[in-house]
Amino acid sequence: MKALMKIVLVSLICISGCTGTVQSVKDEPGPAPEPFEDFLVPEKYNVRFIGYDEGIRDPQNDRRSYYRIVIDKSQDVRTTTGLESQEKVFEAYLEPNRHLIMVEKWILDETEGKYIKLNNIDQPRPNYYYFDVPEERVVVITMITLPDLTATFSIEHARK
Amino acid sequence: MRIYLEILFEFVILLPGEIMINRFHHRPVLLIQLVLFSMLLFPSCSEKKASETEPNNTFSTANSIEPGTAMEGFIDSREDRDYYIFTVNEPGIVDVKISGIKGVNHSLYFWKVDLTSELLKIADDNRKSSAERLRNMYVVPGSYCVSVQHGERDQKKENRETPYVLTMETRVPLAEELEPNDSILAANPIPLNSEVTGFFSPAYNRMNLDKDNLYREEDWFSFNYTRTSEQPVILSVGLSGVPGINSELALFDDQGSLLASSDNAGAGIEEAISGMGITREGMYYVRVLSKGYTANNDMTYILRLTTSAYDESKEFEVNDTMEQANTLSGDTISGAFSNKDDNDCFIFTGAPGCYRMEIVPGGNVDIRAKVYSADQMPLAEINNCGPGEKEVYANLIVDTIVYLVLSSSEIAHDADSSYTCRFIPVQVPGQMEREGNNRKETATPVHAEKIYGFISYKNDRDYYLLANNKKSLRKIEITGVKNGEIKVSVTDPLGYAVKSLHLSGDDRIVLTEMIEGRGYLIIESVKDNYEYPYSIQSGDGL
Numbered sequence: 001m002k003a004l005m006k007i008v009l010v011s012l013i014c015i016s017g018c019t020g021t022v023q024s025v026k027d028e029p030g031p032a033p034e035p036f037e038d039f040l041v042p043e044k045y046n047v048r049f050i051g052y053d054e055g056i057r058d059p060q061n062d063r064r065s066y067y068r069i070v071i072d073k074s075q076d077v078r079t080t081t082g083l084e085s086q087e088k089v090f091e092a093y094l095e096p097n098r099h100l101i102m103v104e105k106w107i108l109d110e111t112e113g114k115y116i117k118l119n120n121i122d123q124p125r126p127n128y129y130y131f132d133v134p135e136e137r138v139v140v141i142t143m144i145t146l147p148d149l150t151a152t153f154s155i156e157h158a159r160k
Numbered sequence: 161m162r163i164y165l166e167i168l169f170e171f172v173i174l175l176p177g178e179i180m181i182n183r184f185h186h187r188p189v190l191l192i193q194l195v196l197f198s199m200l201l202f203p204s205c206s207e208k209k210a211s212e213t214e215p216n217n218t219f220s221t222a223n224s225i226e227p228g229t230a231m232e233g234f235i236d237s238r239e240d241r242d243y244y245i246f247t248v249n250e251p252g253i254v255d256v257k258i259s260g261i262k263g264v265n266h267s268l269y270f271w272k273v274d275l276t277s278e279l280l281k282i283a284d285d286n287r288k289s290s291a292e293r294l295r296n297m298y299v300v301p302g303s304y305c306v307s308v309q310h311g312e313r314d315q316k317k318e319n320r321e322t323p324y325v326l327t328m329e330t331r332v333p334l335a336e337e338l339e340p341n342d343s344i345l346a347a348n349p350i351p352l353n354s355e356v357t358g359f360f361s362p363a364y365n366r367m368n369l370d371k372d373n374l375y376r377e378e379d380w381f382s383f384n385y386t387r388t389s390e391q392p393v394i395l396s397v398g399l400s401g402v403p404g405i406n407s408e409l410a411l412f413d414d415q416g417s418l419l420a421s422s423d424n425a426g427a428g429i430e431e432a433i434s435g436m437g438i439t440r441e442g443m444y445y446v447r448v449l450s451k452g453y454t455a456n457n458d459m460t461y462i463l464r465l466t467t468s469a470y471d472e473s474k475e476f477e478v479n480d481t482m483e484q485a486n487t488l489s490g491d492t493i494s495g496a497f498s499n500k501d502d503n504d505c506f507i508f509t510g511a512p513g514c515y516r517m518e519i520v521p522g523g524n525v526d527i528r529a530k531v532y533s534a535d536q537m538p539l540a541e542i543n544n545c546g547p548g549e550k551e552v553y554a555n556l557i558v559d560t561i562v563y564l565v566l567s568s569s570e571i572a573h574d575a576d577s578s579y580t581c582r583f584i585p586v587q588v589p590g591q592m593e594r595e596g597n598n599r600k601e602t603a604t605p606v607h608a609e610k611i612y613g614f615i616s617y618k619n620d621r622d623y624y625l626l627a628n629n630k631k632s633l634r635k636i637e638i639t640g641v642k643n644g645e646i647k648v649s650v651t652d653p654l655g656y657a658v659k660s661l662h663l664s665g666d667d668r669i670v671l672t673e674m675i676e677g678r679g680y681l682i683i684e685s686v687k688d689n690y691e692y693p694y695s696i697q698s699g700d701g702l
Contacts, residue, residue: 066658078659080631080676081652089631090674106658114649114657 040138040158045091047133048140048158051103053084055147064108066115067143071101081108081115096135102128103143103151124151131155209325217241219273222305227254227330232323233308235264238316241309244326245273248299252330253338256306257293259325265311266324267366268292273303281340282366284311285455293457295359298338299330312366336460337379342368344416344445347380352395355464356381358448360405363455377455379448383465387441391470395436397446400462401428405450407461409433412445419444419478422499424571427454433498437476437486438467479505482536482563488583496578497525497568504566508583510558514592516584517542517553517564523576524548525568531556531595532563540595542617544690552690554614556583557594588612590695597623600655600680606636612693615641615685624681624696626650626673634675637697642666644689649682662686663694 051067066081069090079088105123106115124145131153133139138158145151212233216223222243225231233242248254258268267284271277283292308324310316337358341348342365350356358379365377385393399409399422409431410421422431438444448463450456470476475495479486485505486493495504508515519527519542526547531539539562542553547570556562564581571577586592593613597604603623604611613622626634640646640663649657650673663669664687673679683694 064652064654064656066652077672078674080674081654081656081658108656110656113655114660115652 038159039136040160041136042093042138045093046096046138047092047094047099048138049079049090049101049143050087050140051079051143051145052087053145053147056085064115066106068104068106068117069101070104072099073102078106094133096133098130098132100128100130101141105145122149124149126151129153211323212242212244214242216243219243219245219271219277219305225306225326225328227328229328231326233326234320234323235261235266235308235310235318236320237318238310240318241307243305243307245303245305246328247303248301248330251298251300251333253333253336254297254299254304255293255295255329255331256297257291257327258308260289260291261319261324262289262322264288264317264319264322265290265314266292267309267311268294269305269307269309270294270297271305271307273305277305279367281342281362282364283362284313284366285363286311286313288314293361294339295361295457296337296339298333298340337381339379340367341380342378344380344382344412344447347382347445350381350383350463350465352383352385352465352467355462357460357462359455359457359460360402360407360448360450361455361457363453375453376449377453381446381448381463382443383446384443385438385441392437392439392476394468394470394474394476395433395438396464396466396468397422397433397436398462398464398466399431399448401430402450402456402459402461403428405454405456405461406452407431408447408449408451410447411436412447413440414443414445416445420480420498421501423451423501424499431499433477434496435475435477435498437470437478475504475506477502479503481505482532482565485563491583492580494578494580495566496522497566497571498577500567500569500571502567506564506566506581507561508558508564509561510583510585512559513557514586514588515556515558516586517556517581518584519551519566519579519581521548521550521576522578522580525571525575525577525579527551527579528567528569529553529581530565530567532565533596534559534561534563536563538596540616540620544617544688553616554690554693555586555592555595555612555616557592588693593622595620595622599623600625600651603680606681606696606698608699611696613683613696614693615644615646615683615688615690617690618685618688620685622683623655624683625678626675626681626698627678628675629677631674631676633672634698636671636673636681637668638663638671638681638683639668639695640664640666641685641689641694642692644685644692645687646694647682647684647686649684651680651682652676653678655680657682666692 056062062083062085065084066088067079069077077090079090082088105118107118109116140156140158142154143151209230209232212223215221222245225244225246265288270281271279281294283294335356338348340346364375366375368376404427406427408423411419411433413419420433420436422433424431472489473492475486478484480503482505485507487507519529521527524547528543529551530541533539542551545551590610590612594604595616596602598621600623603625605625638648645664647662649660651657653676
């Protein structure tokens with residue numbers, strides 16, 4: 001019984017020793033915060049939306065397109081036009097706050113001579129994204145649509 | 161005998177039906193006797209006819225015939241030809257006719273004979289049992305023959321039971337056609353400002369072997385124009401309508417080139433070539449014909465040639481092509497369409513600027529106007545209104561000259577086809593749209609200055625170029641057309657519409673659009689209004 005007690009005691013001492021090591025690393029100073037000057041300061045815009053498709057291998061399936069973007073259910077704008085595999089861009093200046101964008105994909109119908117909205121079933125999913133716009137930052141939102149129509153959104157702050 | 165004479169007296173002088181009925185009611189034999197007696201008493205009432213004497217199958221064996229007499233004959237074999245000869249002592253017109261023979265298609269030949277023979281004309285209408293006639297054969301002192309034989313078309317067969325009757329009349333020619341005048345080389349000379357009559361006869365001219373107009377009977381006339389002043393003379397040619405005849409009238413120069421023609425559809429309708437500007441001295445030719453191998457031996461046509469002095473404010477033909485266009489000396493011109501194929505071309509040389517063009521028809525005619533640039537590129541085609549309504553082109557831009565081509569696709573034969581065209585200078589507080597901008601390649605550039613544009617014609621589509629150095633948002637203010645409706649589209653750099661909206665009346669809208677280096681604004685009409693403009697303003701000043 002005494003022997004068993006010794007083993008437990010030693011184990012607890014060992015475990016407590018390891019924990020202490022981790023805590024000591026955590027307490028050390030982390031990497032230096034990025035200097036304020038490294039971020040791009042907004043001028044004409046503070047939000048940049050980029051959308052494109054990934055996984056298109058056949059040029060026949062690479063259609064001309066653009067994204068209609070509705071910001072906060074009020075502002076109705078669009079990106080540039082381009083092939084689905086190309087980056088299509090929209091830039092705007094929004095008040096620092098939390099915002100919602102909803103995205104709708106439009107495709108060129110050459111016989112009609114105009115762009116037509118893709119059917120809902122062919123639209124990227126999800127088709128919305130919430131994001132924050134802080135002070136003095138340019139927010140870059142990138143939407144990548146995969147062949148299965150799954151859309152992934154990512155956000156970063158533009159740097160110089 | 162006495163009783164016969166008494167009854168005859170009553171029959172001729174008194175003729176009361178009641179008396180005759182009473183008198184013959186019980187005596188029908190007496191009536192028959194009366195008829196037979198009358199025939200014996202007045203044998204001269206029936207026409208006196210001579211009969212042919214066979215053989216008369218050659219010129220040398222031809223039977224003599226006197227004008228004013230009738231001659232009976234038979235086509236009594238398949239190869240039978242009957243020749244009749246007559247002599248003319250002074251110039252004249254001969255009207256020669258043969259009656260029909262039941263079941264036989266026969267023909268009539270007219271010859272000039274002396275030491276040799278010359279076939280002048282053939283009448284053969286391709287039908288059985290019908291008469292043949294040559295109405296206006298011109299003869300000069302000498303010997304002539306007419307021959308009767310089978311026609312070309314049907315199987316030749318004799319008829320020994322039914323005779324034909326050949327009749328011939330002569331008269332002194334009085335301002336009438338002189339057959340044969342079937343070609344430009346045989347045209348009858350006529351003076352200007354005169355009338356001449358003729359017949360659409362015979363139906364076929366067997367001597368016309370022109371493959372395009374085989375056997376077509378034509379009458380040709382000529383006149384000589386001698387210039388008396390520097391100004392051209394205006395010629396009008398009119399051809400009266402003849403029942404059953406769908407006629408055609410044409411004017412040629414001395415090279416045989418067609419200058420103008422008139423072909424109003426329908427039988428019995430007159431033809432006219434009006435406002436012809438004659439500038440060059442020389443011979444001119446008029447051709448008259450009937451379409452569809454139709455003839456009328458009973459009623460003459462009347463061909464009139466009249467001239468008038470040149471008027472600078474009036475069109476003069478030939479101005480059917482841009483090379484022949486009349487140059488406008490002022491801002492107004494009037495004219496008329498001679499037929500549905502008539503084009504009236506003008507050159508407008510007004511001071512550079514914008515003009516409102518108005519074309520007012522004199523009658524119930526539907527006018528179409530085509531406008532071309534100085535290099536003869538089409539700018540606009542105006543046919544916005546119906547017959548009798550004014551056509552307007554509100555924004556005609558003139559740099560140096562523009563060509564104007566007027567026409568009308570339908571002209572009723574009795575319609576007033578005249579029109580007046582005016583060019584009215586217009587001042588606008590900005591830039592004016594420039595037509596042919598109906599393609600992106602010819603789009604009107606949009607600058608800071610306000611642009612005014614018009615729905616100039618049906619299905620007009622106006623392209624405007626929105627060009628930036630780089631991708632940027634651009635504000636565009638558009639004001640619609642009063643009393644109209646337009647569709648406004650913004651396109652990508654390739655010209656494909658990314659956004660479209662409708663603008664009713666003179667509503668105003670401001671678009672903020674991403675322009676990727678370049679884009680286009682397209683204005684299309686939804687509800688036409690040609691009087692009021694729309695406007696486009698773009699730039700930071702909005």
